[in-house]
Amino acid sequence: MFSLSRKDLAALAVFAAVVLTMPIWLAPFGAAYPGLMQKFAIYAIFAIGFNILFGLTGYLSFGHAAFLGVGSYTTVWSFKLLSMDIGPAMLFAIIVSGVFALLIGYFSLRRTGIYFSILTLAFAQMSYSLAYSVLTPITNGETGLLLARDDPRHLDALFGAQATAAGLPQPTLFGMSVTGYTGFYLCAVILIIAFYLSQKIFASPFGMALRGIKSNQTRMNYTGFNTRPYMLAAFVISGMFAGLAGALLSITDPLAGAERMKWTESGNVVLMTILGGVGTLFGPVIGAWLIKYFENIFSAINTNMLNGLFSFLPDGVQTFVVTVLSKFVGEGWHLTLGLMFVLIVVFLPGGLVEGFHRLMVRLKRQKATPDGVTSVQPAE
Amino acid sequence: MIEATPNIILHAADVHKNFGGLRALSDIDLQIEEGKTHAIIGPNGAGKSTLLNVIIGRIPPSSGAVVFDGTVLTGKAPHEINQLGISRVFQTPEIFPDLPVLHNVMAPAFARRDGAFRVNLLRSIDSERQIRQEAEDILDDIGLHGRRGDHAGSLSRGDKRRLELAMCLIQRPRLLLLDEPTAGMSRHDTNTTIELLRKIKSSGMTKVIIEHDMHVVFSLADRISVLAQGRIIASGLPQEIKEDPRVQQAYLGGSVQ
Known part of the structure; x- marks a missing residue:
């Protein structure tokens, strides 16, 4: 196994260490609080799953937010109807989003390329509209699905574990509350498991078949592979990862809203994967962290902070610099992200992971050059 | 229902193919004997590639049927036809350019062993020692073992063709279809390929070759069919074909070699 x-x-060990020590190394960046680190872990799971489809098979889905949303709603319903324990919640979220992915994938995968992308986008927008208005009894529409004190929670009732404390019940893991750092470590451990699963898929004959589909689908067919079930399996697996991420979003903050299914969320995960490196193990994780960091930290910088930062400059220059920079921070963080995205796609099509590899190659060459020089010198 | 006679492994019976008003193939009746190498020759535009595409199921015939060992191929998907034991080398090599050379050869071996679809997530490619060994052996045979770690897209055109041949051979097909396997190869590479094809000739694999190069045809073929304007105008042993006046007129321009 x-x-x-x-x-x-070795990669898994390094990854686990990096994830578990987040509270330490994120502190200098001002991002070491559990609420944000949870988001880092959750969106990394989302991106890892997306990469199994997009990175291995090359099929670009623009509708993965639908599965994120389905996972969230399922989790809240599990809290409402069954139990506040997160075990069944996660299990049902994965199953239900898998079934959704099976349905959407079955139809979308009848087409390739741009048509596939448009179909997934159409399905996701349909799901969004359904959640926002039509299915209000299930999704509670605009307000979002919330917990209530008088929810039935049949399983909990069965075991006589009715919440007695005042206020809303909190999600638990075997009776243990999952707020604060517990919540973060829960997400971190699940992220490590998700990373391990993606490693297994990358290294398996199944993963090789998916890469074959990306490389040359004609040859795959004439080699005796039935490519459609392979594609569907990849689609369902990545949908389940998204559902799991959605479940964790609802576990750390027990509500579910339709905005999670919006196309901007689907676009975000595409950006994360491309930014970090499509088809690599680490790429999607790095991309997810970067975007979430920008979204939460960069967007919080305001003009006052900039003024403080550049107070050493002469007055006129300071005003100028702050006016220019203020367009790129705060509300304008999308501008910075967009610029970064353009630069990376143009100069590093393989994402940040490719940039890292190039850097390593260059460093190695620089290290090798002095050796070469010394070995030449005696001859002179 | 057309019955295949015992030693006829492939039978294209009464096949017609029209593209709009153009008759690409008419009245084709082609029988391929098991274990033999059957060459299909003919001038450009005679319909050779169309015939091969009809056999492999890439193009449906307008009428008629192709029967492989008692199974009608017409209407089957490419992967189903491959699973019956038919592999194909294309005119322009169809390989996996983004995969390492070794994985290019391993993937078809997985398809042979595991069938058309199997989610085997728990094993890793590296633990498949038997398939890996087989792939390395075959790469050794075609002289690409030294490049097994390189991306197949970086190979030269001749090497890509040889790689594609290896990808077909590792499946140990019962019928191998070769569409101009030596086109664009140097004389040296052509001879190496002929040697390789001769070697597998003894293993009992049936082969259908489409070829322009008469040197290749007459060094390999047991049977030759001549296609001209979508019809088979002659079929027989190489010696008979060489001497057939119709063939000389239609294709060979009056003389052979």
Whole structure:
């Protein structure tokens, strides 16, 4: 079961260490609070799952937010109807989003390229509209699905574990509350498991078949592979990852709203994956962290902070610099993100992971050059 | 229902193919004997590639049927036809350019072993020692073992063709279809390929070759069919074809070699 190559095991160990020490190394960046780190972990799971479809098969889905939303709603309903324990909530979220992915994938995968993308987008927008208005009894429409004190919670009732404290009941894991750092470590551990699963898929014959589909679908067919079920399996797996991410969003903050299904969310996960590096193991995680960091930290910088930062400059210059920079921070963080995205796609089509590889190659070459020089010198 | 006679592995019976008003193939009746190498020759535009595409199911015939070992191929999907034991080398090599050379050869071996679809997530490619060994052996045979870690897209055109041949051979197909396997190869590479094809000839695999190069045709073929203007104008042993006046007129321009 734990059959990974030595290289993959090392990568997994490094990854686990990086994720679990987040509270330490994120502190200097001002992002070491559990609420934000949870988001880092959750969106990394979302992006890892998306990468299994987009990175391995090359099929670009513009509708993955639908599965995120389905996961969220299912989780809240599980809290309402069954139990405040997160176990069944996550399980049902994964199953229900998997079924949704099976339906949407079955139809969308009849087309390739741009038509596939448009179909997934159409399905996601349909889901969004349904959640926003038509299915109000299930989704509570604009307000969003919330917990209530008098929810039935049949399983909890069965075991006599009715919440007695005042206020709304909180999600628990075997009776343990999952707020604050517990919540973060819960998401972190699930992220590590998700990363391990994606490693397994990348290294398996199944993953190789998905790469074959991306590389040459004609050859795949004439080699005896039935490509459609492979595609559908990849689509469902990535939908389940999205559902799990949606479940975690609702676990850390027990409500579900239709805006989670909006096309901007679907676009975000595409950006994360491309920014970090499509088809790489680490890329989507790095992309997710970067975008969430920008969204939460960069957007919080305001003109006063900039004025403080550049107070050493002469008055006129300071006003000028602050006026220009203020367009790129705060509300304008999208501008910075957009610029960064353009630069990376133009100069580093393989994303930040490719940039890292290029840097390593250059460093190695620089290290090798002095050696070469010394070995030449005696001849002179 | 057309019955295949015992030693006829492939039978294209009464096949017609029209593209709009153009008659690409008419009255084709082609029988391929098991274990033999059957060459299909003919001038440009005679319909050779169309015939191959009809056999492999890429193009449906307008009428008639192709029967492989008692199974009607017409209407089957490409992967189903492959699963019956038919592999194909294309005129322009169809390989996996973004995958390492070794994985290019391993993927068809998985398709042979696991069938058309299987989600085997728990095993890793590296733990498939048997398939890997087989792939390395076959790469050794075609002289690409040293490049097994490179992306297949970086190979030269001749190497890509050889790689594609290896991808078909590792499936140990019962019928191998080759569409101009030596086109664009140097004389040296052509001879190496002929040698390789001769070697597998002894293993009992049936082969259908479309070829322009008469040197290749007469070094390999047991049977030859001549296609001209969508019709088979002659079929027989190489010696008979060489001497057939109709063939010489239609294709060989009056003399052979």
